[in-house]
Structures are given as structure tokens and as C-alpha cells.
Amino acid sequence: MNKKLLILSLLTIFAFQACKNEKKSSEDSETTTTEIKLVSPDFNADSAFAYTKAQVDFGPRIPGTNAHKKCAIYLVSKLKSFGAKVNIEGEPTKTYDGKTFQLKNIVASFNPENKNRVLVTAHWDARPFSDQDTDPVNHTKPFDAANDAGSGVAVILEMARQIQQKQPNVGVDFVLWDLEDYGKANDETPDEITWCLGSQYWAKNAVKMGYKAIYGINLDMVGGGNAQFTQDEISRQSAPEVVNKVWNIGSEIGYSSYFVSIPSGKLVDDHFWVNKAGVPCVDIIHYNDNSGFYINWHTQLDNLANIDKNTLKATGQTVLETIYREK
Numbered sequence: 001m002n003k004k005l006l007i008l009s010l011l012t013i014f015a016f017q018a019c020k021n022e023k024k025s026s027e028d029s030e031t032t033t034t035e036i037k038l039v040s041p042d043f044n045a046d047s048a049f050a051y052t053k054a055q056v057d058f059g060p061r062i063p064g065t066n067a068h069k070k071c072a073i074y075l076v077s078k079l080k081s082f083g084a085k086v087n088i089e090g091e092p093t094k095t096y097d098g099k100t101f102q103l104k105n106i107v108a109s110f111n112p113e114n115k116n117r118v119l120v121t122a123h124w125d126a127r128p129f130s131d132q133d134t135d136p137v138n139h140t141k142p143f144d145a146a147n148d149a150g151s152g153v154a155v156i157l158e159m160a161r162q163i164q165q166k167q168p169n170v171g172v173d174f175v176l177w178d179l180e181d182y183g184k185a186n187d188e189t190p191d192e193i194t195w196c197l198g199s200q201y202w203a204k205n206a207v208k209m210g211y212k213a214i215y216g217i218n219l220d221m222v223g224g225g226n227a228q229f230t231q232d233e234i235s236r237q238s239a240p241e242v243v244n245k246v247w248n249i250g251s252e253i254g255y256s257s258y259f260v261s262i263p264s265g266k267l268v269d270d271h272f273w274v275n276k277a278g279v280p281c282v283d284i285i286h287y288n289d290n291s292g293f294y295i296n297w298h299t300q301l302d303n304l305a306n307i308d309k310n311t312l313k314a315t316g317q318t319v320l321e322t323i324y325r326e327k
Helices: 003-032 045-056 066-081 146-165 197-209 233-238 240-252 270-276 309-324
Strands: 085-089 092-094 100-102 105-110 117-123 171-177 215-220 229-231 259-263 281-285
Touching: 045 066, 045 146, 045 309, 066 085, 066 105, 066 146, 085 197, 105 146, 105 197, 117 146, 117 197, 117 270, 117 309, 146 171, 146 215, 146 309, 171 197, 197 270, 215 240, 215 270, 215 309, 229 240, 229 281, 233 240, 233 270, 233 281, 240 259, 240 281, 240 309, 270 281
Parallel strands: 117 171, 117 215, 215 281, 229 259
Antiparallel strands: 085 105, 092 100, 105 171
16 A cells, blocks of 8 residues: 555544544534533522622621611612512510510511412521631620621522512512521520521411411522522421422432432521411421531621622522422
């Protein structure tokens, strides 16, 4: 075989092999990349981050402060701008240290005439002190409360914005709890009643008013990096079907690293009181029995720099998808 013919033959073989490899690569890509079809709108993490920042910019939203007052006005105005029917509910409420504050639960409803409803909640107040900070000097200082609980409120605001643009088949109620985080450290009462004062107030009135919802979802610390949402005991015992629904959807749409099917212990959070009111409710919360709460929980480092848009996206898209799948 002459040199020219040999080169031509080799080029033909290389071209064929390259074409074959390209086709194989294309086929592999098609098999490994499964398109996830959502029935819900696209949750915008940039928007949710901006809503987190807006809250932080007021300063720590501690009951009785100017930051708390201004943030309440902002939240009510924002929810109304999205077309929700909004009310502030509450009464003068005494905290464990003998102080009294005007409780302000912010309740926003979409499609209020629809009897089939889903409840989504988060607390909006900030804890007055950084009692979990590694430096004892900081224990009496307030903190930004970006994740606990600006993130949950931000997810709700972005959800509300999306619902205004595309209504789901069910009515949706959002409740932003006040005086959730003003509890006594190491509260030894059976139900830790110095905490979650806003949801305790709501639960009593919801029972009286006969409030009904298919289920509830509470959001707490849903913006931290490397978040892991385990399945706490109260959620598993009081709302097992809701746990399965939410965690399965989260995993199905690509967020299995966040919504992990790992059981955790009893956490008395706002969902505990919602369940007491007869609404099966789960808690999406950054917690693991081994590592505890979010690493910057109740410390000076719970700030905007430690908010992760990926976690906001995972939370918001999962909850939106859950709601929009309801018939």
C-alpha cells in the first residue's frame, strides 16, 4: 500500500470512529439527563434572596423594636401587592421574662372562597440574643436572623409572587408567625410553651373558627448552605402522608440531597401547634440529630453572607410543586 493510500485509509477510520464516539456521547447525554417537567412556576432564587436582604436591611426584627414595626409594614404591603387578602392578628402577649409585646401574626390568603386549602407558614421575628454564639461576649447581642427566619419568609414572598401570576387549583393561606423565637433557653415545660407564641395563639383561634386545610407546611431555616431537611418525629407521627408527599416530590424534582429520608427526634416547632389545631403539618427545617440545627443558629454568623440561593431554590420549588400538584 502506498503512503497516500495509507494516510487516506487512516483518516477515514479516524473520522468514522470520531463520528461513532460523538453519536455515543450524544446518546449517553440523552440517557443521563432526564428532563424534569414541573407543573409549578419556576421559583426564582434571586428574587427570594432579595426578599431575605430586604428583611435583614431593617435590622434584627425583635418584637418591640422599630425594625420589627417597619418590617411588618413591608411584609403586609408586599403580600397585598401580590393580590393576597392580608390581616394582622394578635393580642398583647407576655414572654417568659415578664415582658409584654403586641403579637403580630401576618395572615395572607389567596383564593379565599376555595374550600380546598393548603397552609404554608414561617416565623418572621428575630431572637433578641445570640445565645448559641461560640463567643460568650456575644450572647446578649442581637443578630441579623437572615436564615432564622428571614429565609422562610422570603420563600413565602416569592411563592406569593408566583401564585399571583398563576393560580393553583387550591386556595393557599400563608401565615407569618410572630414571637416564635423569644423562648427560654432549656425550656423544660412538656411542650416548650415559652416558644412559638404566635402559632399557639393562632391554633386556639383556628379551632374556635373551625379553620380547615388539607395540610400545612412550616418553613424554618431554609436558606443555609449544605442544608439537610430530615423528617422530625412530630411530622412523621402527625402528618406521615404529608411527609411522604413533600419529601418524595423534592427528591423527584432533583433535590434529594436536601430532602433526605432520615428520621430525627421530636422538635417542638410551629408545626406542633398547627397539628394541635387539626391541620396535619410538617416542618421543613435544617436539622440533623447528629449535627443539630443549622451551624449558625442563634449566632452572629446568621447573616446574609451565609444564605445559599441553591437552598432557597430547593425549598421553594419543592413546596410550589407540591401545591400545584393538588387537584
